[in-house]
Amino acid sequence: MGPLLWAKNLRLMNSTKEIFRVDSFSMMRGEAVALVGPNGAGKTSLLLALALLVPPTSGTIEFDGNVAAAGNILALRRRMAVVFQESTLLDMTVSSNLLTALRIRNVARGESLARMEKWLEVFGVAHLKGRQARSLSGGEAQRVSLARAFALEPDLLFLDEPFASLDYPTRNSLLDDLGQVIKKMGMTTLFVTHDYTEIPHLAERTAVMFEGRMIKSGSNREILGEDYLERRCRVPWED
Ligand SMILES: Nc1ncnc2c1ncn2[C@@H]1O[C@H](COP(=O)(O)OP(=O)(O)O)[C@@H](O)[C@H]1O
Ligand SMILES: [Mg+2]
Known part of the structure; x- marks a missing residue:
């Protein structure tokens, strides 16, 4: 079987400059990959292109053997x-957030309810089911967001700096929980971060981005x- 995701000659320009240029990037099924680099390196732009949310200026993205195009995107x-x-x-209760996302993807009601219960439990936020999303703390909101993403049972999960707005204790407990879930599920994950100390928790492989290139x-x-296991990492774009 080929890669689950395979980007070839992918390039994104805005009106004045090149945002990124990536000759080849692929992910195998079950792989957890970190995409690391300083702010402005182009990580979010690349993630949005790979997630088929922003069309690249040129190049192709193959997902599970299908070349992404207008008809299948x-x-x-x-x-x-x-x-x-x-x-x-969304500005509704926590449970409605999950159920709405599942309804949009045509998951049957009974199945949706079961998945909602399961994933809120896994991320330790089942007690927040009836709360309005806007009343949640940052850490609670990210746990609910992760529960919603996993409830969709995606083939590929993208995480764009999901901990960057959280304080350290909140971040660390979530990092550990999320790392365990990813491993247990064998979830294919692209994890974007500028904080390389987070990488060992979530990914086995790392791609470094700098000034729009995968270096x-x-x-x-x-x-x-x-030293990475002890998290005394050097900054990989300063070599
Ligand atoms: N919508 C946009 N319009 C113009 N420039 C953008 C836009 N989004 C990002 N950029 C530029 O693209 C580059 C990469 O940004 P981004 O992908 O957000 O990097 P990162 O996620 O690594 O911080 C930056 O120089 C940024 O200024
Ligand atoms: Mg970013």
Whole structure:
């Protein structure tokens, strides 16, 4: 079987400059990959292109053997889920947030209820079911966002700096919980961060982005160095 996601000669320009240029990037099924680099490197732009949310200027994206094109893009997008740094929860209760997302993807009501219960439980927020999303703390909102993403049972999960707005204790407990869920589910995950200390919790492989280019890619050990398990990592774009 080929890669689940395969981007070839992918390039995005805005009116004045090149935002990114990536010759080849692929992810195998079940792989958890970190995309790391400083602010402005083009990580979010690349993630949005790979998630089929922003059309690239040129290049192709193949998902599960299908080249993304106008005719199949909605169907392919429905097999992916994205969690962003800022909450994208709708102004309704926590349970309605999950049920609405599942309804949009045509999941039957009974199945939706079961998935909602399961995933709120897994992320430790089942007690918040009846709360309005806007009343949640940052950490609670990200747990609900992750529960919503997993409830969709995507083939590919994108995480764009999901912890960047959280304080350290909140971030650390969520990092551990999320890392365990990703591993247990074998969820194919692209995890974007500028904080390389987060990488060992969530990913086995790391791609480094700098000024719109992917400058390195390899195992965490190769990219972050032998010390990475102790999280005393050097900054990989300062070599
Ligand atoms: N909508 C946009 N219009 C113009 N420039 C943008 C837009 N979004 C991002 N950029 C530019 O693209 C570059 C990459 O940004 P981004 O993908 O957000 O990087 P990162 O997520 O790594 O911080 C930056 O120079 C940024 O200024
Ligand atoms: Mg970003």
